[in-house]
Amino acid sequence: MLSGGLDSATTLALARHQGYVCYALTCMYGQRHEVEVESARRVAQALDAKMHREIAIDLSLFGGSALTDPDISVPKDRSEETLSTDIPVTYVPARNTVFLSLALAWAEALGAFDLFIGVNAMDYSGYPDCRKAFIQSFEQTANLATAAGVAGQRRFRIHTPIIAMTKSQIIQQGVQLGLDYGLTHSCYDPDDQGRSCGHCDSCLLRLKGFEEVGLVDPVPYQGR
Amino acid sequence: MLSGGLDSATTLALARHQGYVCYALTCMYGQRHEVEVESARRVAQALDAKMHREIAIDLSLFGGSALTDPDISVPKDRSEETLSTDIPVTYVPARNTVFLSLALAWAEALGAFDLFIGVNAMDYSGYPDCRKAFIQSFEQTANLATAAGVAGQRRFRIHTPIIAMTKSQIIQQGVQLGLDYGLTHSCYDPDDQGRSCGHCDSCLLRLKGFEEVGLVDPVPYQGR
Numbered sequence: 001m002l003s004g005g006l007d008s009a010t011t012l013a014l015a016r017h018q019g020y021v022c023y024a025l026t027c028m029y030g031q032r033h034e035v036e037v038e039s040a041r042r043v044a045q046a047l048d049a050k051m052h053r054e055i056a057i058d059l060s061l062f063g064g065s066a067l068t069d070p071d072i073s074v075p076k077d078r079s080e081e082t083l084s085t086d087i088p089v090t091y092v093p094a095r096n097t098v099f100l101s102l103a104l105a106w107a108e109a110l111g112a113f114d115l116f117i118g119v120n121a122m123d124y125s126g127y128p129d130c131r132k133a134f135i136q137s138f139e140q141t142a143n144l145a146t147a148a149g150v151a152g153q154r155r156f157r158i159h160t161p162i163i164a165m166t167k168s169q170i171i172q173q174g175v176q177l178g179l180d181y182g183l184t185h186s187c188y189d190p191d192d193q194g195r196s197c198g199h200c201d202s203c204l205l206r207l208k209g210f211e212e213v214g215l216v217d218p219v220p221y222q223g224r
Numbered sequence: 225m226l227s228g229g230l231d232s233a234t235t236l237a238l239a240r241h242q243g244y245v246c247y248a249l250t251c252m253y254g255q256r257h258e259v260e261v262e263s264a265r266r267v268a269q270a271l272d273a274k275m276h277r278e279i280a281i282d283l284s285l286f287g288g289s290a291l292t293d294p295d296i297s298v299p300k301d302r303s304e305e306t307l308s309t310d311i312p313v314t315y316v317p318a319r320n321t322v323f324l325s326l327a328l329a330w331a332e333a334l335g336a337f338d339l340f341i342g343v344n345a346m347d348y349s350g351y352p353d354c355r356k357a358f359i360q361s362f363e364q365t366a367n368l369a370t371a372a373g374v375a376g377q378r379r380f381r382i383h384t385p386i387i388a389m390t391k392s393q394i395i396q397q398g399v400q401l402g403l404d405y406g407l408t409h410s411c412y413d414p415d416d417q418g419r420s421c422g423h424c425d426s427c428l429l430r431l432k433g434f435e436e437v438g439l440v441d442p443v444p445y446q447g448r
Contacts (some may be wrong), residue, residue, distance in 0.1 A: 017352075057281040062330040064332065065333075087371045092252055093372075094332055097328060097365065097366070101322040105283060105321070106285075106286040109286040111287030126369055128369060128374040137369075140365075141362050142321070145318055145352060146318055146321075147311045148317075214365075215405040
């Protein structure tokens with residue numbers, strides 16, 4: 001799964017580094033920061049993905065999240081403590097379950113068994129679908145859900161290489177692999193030129209990560 | 225989940241009979257028999273669904289099934305034995321995982337916890353995602369995947385009221401509840417007037433079911 005963000009781009013770089021032939025899947029789910037899809041295209045190309053598919057599914061039909069409902073504001077400048085404990089309004093109901101289902105559908109059609117997703121349990125400890133318990137349960141479900149899984153010759157595996165890393169560790173890893181983070185996009189609430197706001201949870205965590213590794217984030221921010 | 229077919233229509237009738245306020249969700253996934261969506265609308269209205277949402281997600285992007293790839297033919301006139309053992313080419317990779325993920329997303333946004341799906345393990349014993357083992361595993365995953373599930377005050381439940389019924393038992397049940405099967409559509413390969421072919425797996429099972437209960441299937445068939 002490749003959103004075009006920092007985490008999924010690093011995950012793709014790691015999968016490739018481990019020798020996998022990579023098929024990147026990006027979901028346009030009605031997110032207000034759909035500009036990230038352009039980043040996904042750039043990252044897929046830069047990292048030589050064998051194929052890149054974009055699939056549209058309008059989760060804004062269901063609502064319930066600041067990322068898909070324009071009437072709910074994206075929180076700004078939250079404290080570090082709040083960031084790491086609350087489930088924020090940017091949580092999208094069942095999003096990673098939907099994403100992994102789609103990845104599973106494509107994987108089975110391709111004859112692939114290894115799914116990579118850039119979930120992270122450190123920064124977003126409040127997101128239930130970023131935790132190991134969820135991932136393990138989905139992996140089990142995947143092997144019961146599919147003809148390929150039930151055949152039993154190979155098992156589907158959900159790889160989450162950055163699940164236990166801090167943002168700065170993720171960035172260090174990506175830099176080491178030669179990933180250009182200027183291609184990525186993380187902001188939940190960019191302006192119409194695609195510039196990051198610098199104040200949403202995603203920007204705060206990203207900026208802090210770059211600061212900790214002593215690098216300047218190469219993406220453009222509003223008012224800088 | 226309401227496809228507009230016989231099984232999901234009966235499942236909706238049963239859910240309503242059990243006193244649930246029903247929100248119907250229909251998925252346009254690039255199926256060649258998209259005419260079933262019109263049936264879903266008719267059924268949702270006839271059974272007083274509180275809301276009916278249609279969500280588009282083009283699984284034909286991934287291919288791998290006769291239902292989503294026009295270059296793969298729908299099998300016709302297969303023997304009863306083959307029907308009940310093989311995984312046919314009409315199997316859509318991970319389809320019910322995708323459907324249940326979407327239902328879960330909407331349920332969580334609504335504050336609902338009871339999901340109904342008309343899977344059936346009798347007629348389609350070859351479909352892995354129609355079996356109890358899959359449903360139980362998905363239910364567990366759902367409760368780990370979501371903020372509402374993790375909060376733990378209520379658990380998501382996946383209801384499969386017709387999973388162990390034969391087609392004739394399903395029809396008897398629906399008739400008993402006053403369901404008009406003339407509103408439904410089952411054929412995988414209808415003509416451009418929406419008439420059923422009478423020869424695909426879905427038609428064969430449906431026709432056999434009506435025959436066993438001594439009723440005439442009210443939907444139009446080609447050449448009759």
